[in-house]
Amino acid sequence: MDSKRQHKFSRQILKDLSEIFQKDPRHFFNNSLVTITGVEVSPDLGFAKVFLSVFPVKDAEDVFYNIESKKGEIRKLLGNKIGKRVRIIPELAFFHDNTEEKASKIDRLIDNLKIPPADKNSDKS
Numbered sequence: 001m002d003s004k005r006q007h008k009f010s011r012q013i014l015k016d017l018s019e020i021f022q023k024d025p026r027h028f029f030n031n032s033l034v035t036i037t038g039v040e041v042s043p044d045l046g047f048a049k050v051f052l053s054v055f056p057v058k059d060a061e062d063v064f065y066n067i068e069s070k071k072g073e074i075r076k077l078l079g080n081k082i083g084k085r086v087r088i089i090p091e092l093a094f095f096h097d098n099t100e101e102k103a104s105k106i107d108r109l110i111d112n113l114k115i116p117p118a119d120k121n122s123d124k125s
Helices: 004-023 025-029 057-069 071-082 099-111
Strands: 033-041 047-055 091-096
Touching: 004 025, 004 033, 004 047, 004 071, 025 033, 025 057, 047 057, 057 071, 057 091, 071 091
Parallel strands: 047 091
Antiparallel strands: 033 047
């Protein structure tokens, strides 16, 4: 369970990273659309997991490769934003959030189900 402090810090990191990425999205993501879907921070606030949703999905590998190569730059930009308010700038780890893809796949499966109509006689006992 996250403490209030962790939750508040997570929200702040999400907000600040969003601003960083919005200033120059092509630098970080090329032509992909990327959304930060969540941030989880360790109890000591020294490590943050950042979850990203990437569209189109086929570009996700390239996006994560690019982000990994720019992780130091991203952390420095984050430090410039939060450095006066915190003791530690957290180490960042980026993860692919494929929740939306899974939901879309489940929707397609449900839409393609062949369910026979209910037998009218089975309702009468």
